[in-house]
Amino acid sequence: MDAFFRMLRGGAACFASLLIWVAFSVGVSAQVTPNELSRLSIEELLGVEIEDIQDEKRWFLSYEFRYLDIGRYQSGTDKLTFDEVQFLPGETRTNSNYPIVPTFIEQKVHAFSLGREITDEMSISVTVPYVMQQTKHISFIAGFEEFEIESSDVGDISLLGQYRFLRAASSHASFGLGISFPVGSIKEIGDTPRGGAGTLEQLPYTMQIGSGTYDFIANLAYEKDTGQWALGIKGSATLRTGKNDSNYRLGNNYGIELTTRFKGWSLIRPGLNVSLRTTEAIHGRDESLLIPGVAFPFGASITDPANFGGEKAKLGGNIRVCLQDACTINLNVRAAFPFYQNLNGIQPRERFSVSTALNYSF
Amino acid sequence: MKLLRQHIIFLVLVAAFSGVASGRAADPKVTLEAAISYNLARFVSRLSPVPGEPRALLFCVREKTLIADGLRVMQAARQNNHPLLLREISTPKGFYSGCDLAFLSATDQKELSLEKLAITGTLTIGNTDGFLDAGGGIHLLQVGQKISFSVNMGALKTAKKALSSRVLKLAKEVRAAL
Numbered sequence: 001m002d003a004f005f006r007m008l009r010g011g012a013a014c015f016a017s018l019l020i021w022v023a024f025s026v027g028v029s030a031q032v033t034p035n036e037l038s039r040l041s042i043e044e045l046l047g048v049e050i051e052d053i054q055d056e057k058r059w060f061l062s063y064e065f066r067y068l069d070i071g072r073y074q075s076g077t078d079k080l081t082f083d084e085v086q087f088l089p090g091e092t093r094t095n096s097n098y099p100i101v102p103t104f105i106e107q108k109v110h111a112f113s114l115g116r117e118i119t120d121e122m123s124i125s126v127t128v129p130y131v132m133q134q135t136k137h138i139s140f141i142a143g144f145e146e147f148e149i150e151s152s153d154v155g156d157i158s159l160l161g162q163y164r165f166l167r168a169a170s171s172h173a174s175f176g177l178g179i180s181f182p183v184g185s186i187k188e189i190g191d192t193p194r195g196g197a198g199t200l201e202q203l204p205y206t207m208q209i210g211s212g213t214y215d216f217i218a219n220l221a222y223e224k225d226t227g228q229w230a231l232g233i234k235g236s237a238t239l240r241t242g243k244n245d246s247n248y249r250l251g252n253n254y255g256i257e258l259t260t261r262f263k264g265w266s267l268i269r270p271g272l273n274v275s276l277r278t279t280e281a282i283h284g285r286d287e288s289l290l291i292p293g294v295a296f297p298f299g300a301s302i303t304d305p306a307n308f309g310g311e312k313a314k315l316g317g318n319i320r321v322c323l324q325d326a327c328t329i330n331l332n333v334r335a336a337f338p339f340y341q342n343l344n345g346i347q348p349r350e351r352f353s354v355s356t357a358l359n360y361s362f
Numbered sequence: 363m364k365l366l367r368q369h370i371i372f373l374v375l376v377a378a379f380s381g382v383a384s385g386r387a388a389d390p391k392v393t394l395e396a397a398i399s400y401n402l403a404r405f406v407s408r409l410s411p412v413p414g415e416p417r418a419l420l421f422c423v424r425e426k427t428l429i430a431d432g433l434r435v436m437q438a439a440r441q442n443n444h445p446l447l448l449r450e451i452s453t454p455k456g457f458y459s460g461c462d463l464a465f466l467s468a469t470d471q472k473e474l475s476l477e478k479l480a481i482t483g484t485l486t487i488g489n490t491d492g493f494l495d496a497g498g499g500i501h502l503l504q505v506g507q508k509i510s511f512s513v514n515m516g517a518l519k520t521a522k523k524a525l526s527s528r529v530l531k532l533a534k535e536v537r538a539a540l
Contacts, residue, residue: 034432037397038439042405045398046532049507053390228506264506327507328390 033120047170047225049263051327054117054361060125062113064357071104073301074349077342085301085346088140093296096346100139100193100300105206105348108132109155121164129155131184131209137300144193151203155184156210160217171224178217180238184210186246194291194299202288204302205250212244228264233257243284251280251309267327269320275336279309281344307345314338332357389428394509395502396432399487402500402511403446403463405526406485418445422461422484425450429465458482462523471496480520494537499523503534515539
């Protein structure tokens with residue numbers, strides 16, 4: 001697993017490998033227009049899927065609700081209890097215990113996307129997320145024994161172009177390139193123990209809404225029909241640039257996902273996926289999160305930029321339900337559970353994620 | 363529980379939304395059925411051609427329907443190299459007017475006798491359940507997200523039509539003539 005993640009960190013090499021693999025695997029087209037249908041043989045027509053037929057130009061609209069549940073601690077691959085992470089008076093303060101311990105973090109995102117098919121091969125979409133976050137904490141500090149902090153606002157808006165570069169009756173491949181604009185706030189504040197009760201201080205990295213930097217997004221995907229099953233592979237990466245106004249940059253991340261979908265039923269499509277993702281630690285640091293004049297300036301693990309990123313492997317399931325025969329309106333529910341996490345430093349670990357998306361094309 | 367409640371509310375909204383939006387959506391299923399019907403028709407021939415009879419087969423379909431629109435697109439793309447003429451018919455009785463092939467909707471089927479159409483030389487194509495049992499010739503059926511077809515050799519024989527063996531090999535079911 002470690003060796004694989006090392007390869008994944010070399011994101012460019014991974015993408016190149018994928019590209020070569022795809023190039024050797026694919027033949028012609030999966031998305032077809034009515035005019036293209038007239039040029040297909042009867043054998044090819046019998047292989048065409050109803051949902052792959054589309055008008056010459058088409059809009060698509062999507063709403064997705066995502067829920068991410070983070071809680072309890074881990075260092076590397078070792079699970080830690082709250083007691084092991086929390087610093088209490090009388091104990092020796094080190095760089096691996098903290099007076100404030102975030103226990104459970106919930107992140108909810110309402111994401112709205114609008115897209116347009118520019119040509120048969122190319123589409124462009126814009127996604128606007130509304131992010132809501134809540135973190136529960138424990139500490140020994142009077143008045144802050146148990147407290148919660150929330151933040152919510154419009155997140156980073158992303159623009160993504162997708163190009164289908166290989167097409168076949170039973171397989172297709174595409175790549176996407178995009179940019180995420182730093183619309184989301186990185187100046188969220190709240191009442192933390194750092195300044196005492198009743199004052200508002202800068203919140204940690206996890207509670208900020210946006211990255212604060214222009215980020216490039218890339219993906220490369222391939223899917224092949226094998227009878228009633230479709231097998232796919234997708235690589236994706238987020239590459240961040242420069243540093244934000246708080247003098248840091250979130251880590252790049254690189255991921256790969258293997259998927260399988262059962263296509264034997266017309267309206268319901270269940271699927272399984274395994275994903276591997278590696279995320280770098282934060283570069284730079286937000287000085288306003290530090291406790292000045294002490295040997296250990298990080299009051300909580302999530303204020304230390306080294307305690308971010310790591311490697312995660314997840315097993316997921318999803319089910320897509322077509323709400324009509326042509327599937328122009330469909331619902332996609334996904335859930336994923338990490339079965340392997342190797343985290344940088346001491347940080348809360350991911351427990352599960354769920355998302356529900358409604359997609360409509362017209 | 364809170365998460366579950368949010369998902370249930372979302373699903374209710376989705377159901378309401380799909381009820382409103384579904385009426386406006388185009389139907390790619392019909393487009394694919396039109397493409398397959400038109401392509402199948404290319405492999406149909408008369409069993410005993412009459413001297414002087416036009417070489418082109420007459421493919422009939424009800425006018426102002428989505429399937430007619432689809433067949434027209436196929437016709438336009440192949441009009442110069444295909445012995446098939448498309449005729450759009452305004453009333454069900456028009457199907458008895460010498461069609462070699464006819465695409466019948468469920469509504470058409472209610473008003474017509476498939477057996478009688480076969481006797482008058484028309485090979486029928488349809489997508490309703492029990493189409494072959496009712497005497498239809500080629501049944502288009504949805505299998506997963508794909509369209510497949512079954513063939514009734516009895517209806518072909520009655521309509522004095524033949525279907526290429528290449529196409530018969532692709533059929534999901536070939537029902538033998540009695």
